[in-house]
Amino acid sequence: MYILYGNPGMANLAPHMALEAIGAPYRMVRIDPRAGEHQTPDYLRLNPTGRVPTLVDGDQPIFETVAILLHLADRHPDAGLLPPIGTMERGLAYQWLIHLTNSVQAAYVAYYYPERQVADPAHADSAKQAAEARLNDLFDVIEKALEGREWLSGDKPGVVDFMLLLMVRWGRNFAGRPPRTLPNLGAHAARTAALPAVARAFEQEGLAQPRY
Ligand SMILES: N[C@@H](CCC(=O)N[C@@H](CS)C(=O)NCC(=O)O)C(=O)O
Incomplete structure (x- = not known):
């Protein structure tokens, strides 16, 4: 089960599209930067940069939108979200x-x-x-x-x-x-x-x- 932290329309939207395309189980957790929720000690433990999004894969958080996209595409090669490796x-x-x-x-x-x-x-x-x-x-x-x-x-x-x-x-x-x-x-x-x-x-x- 993945957990994607983000706020509507923010950078989480791209990994959200990838999760939907993959079809693996996930849930979204809302973190609203406009309400300061990205700077709480609990969230900073997941993402020390204090930005959204963060993906939690198992018990490992990963930040940076494009890193999350690459990771999801690699984890689910059958979804074909990146061209084959080495091409x-x-x-x-x-x-x-x-x-x-x-x-x-x-x-x-x-x-x-x-x-x-x-x-x-x-x-x-x-x-x-x-x-x-x-x-x-x-x-x-x-x-x-x-x-x-x-x-x-x-x-x-x-x-x-x-x-x-x-x-x-x-x-x-x-x-x-x-x-x-x-x-x-x-x-x-x-x-x-x-x-x-x-x-x-x-x-x-x-x-x-x-x-x-
Ligand atoms: N390069 C980072 C940038 C993330 C980023 O700037 N996210 C914005 C929302 S789209 C944010 O958290 N803004 C709150 C702030 O900068 O205080 C990524 O792609 O994950």
Whole structure:
């Protein structure tokens, strides 16, 4: 039995999609960072970074969204959520997962917590605008990579696509150009959101329209 700690719409949503696609028993535990629940001693024992998500596998907690996705895909190879090990497609799946967390997700942390980027809180709006501009550049690259492709890596959907949908969704309220408005990213998001496992994860987290 897995336990996934998180809060609706936060980074837990991608591992939640993976758990639904795998079909292994799991339960969700809500940890609301906006209520400070990610900083309690009990939660910090599971995840000393004080962030969501955390997956508990047996009695072992594991943090970092993409590490959780890789671990779940490895634990359940029959679910086919990553291309086979040792293939070029697998290498490209690593490339995109690491890019999505290391560059795209990191830029979102600046977008959603701009006050942490600046010494003077008066400059937080400017930091947020800079983060949105950076995200636009990053999404231009992914838009191009999706040209002529159904899925971002390999020929079937998997954890890379779950992570990308999460990243697209987080930009749904951009002041300028939400990523879903780019044709390839919009089509990819619609395709991924229509997968039954993904639709169930959204429904279980109670996520309202617009979904991405
Ligand atoms: N790289 C980490 C980032 C996790 C992260 O920043 N999670 C956000 C929610 S999506 C969070 O816990 N925010 C609370 C905070 O930063 O105080 C991961 O992917 O697990």
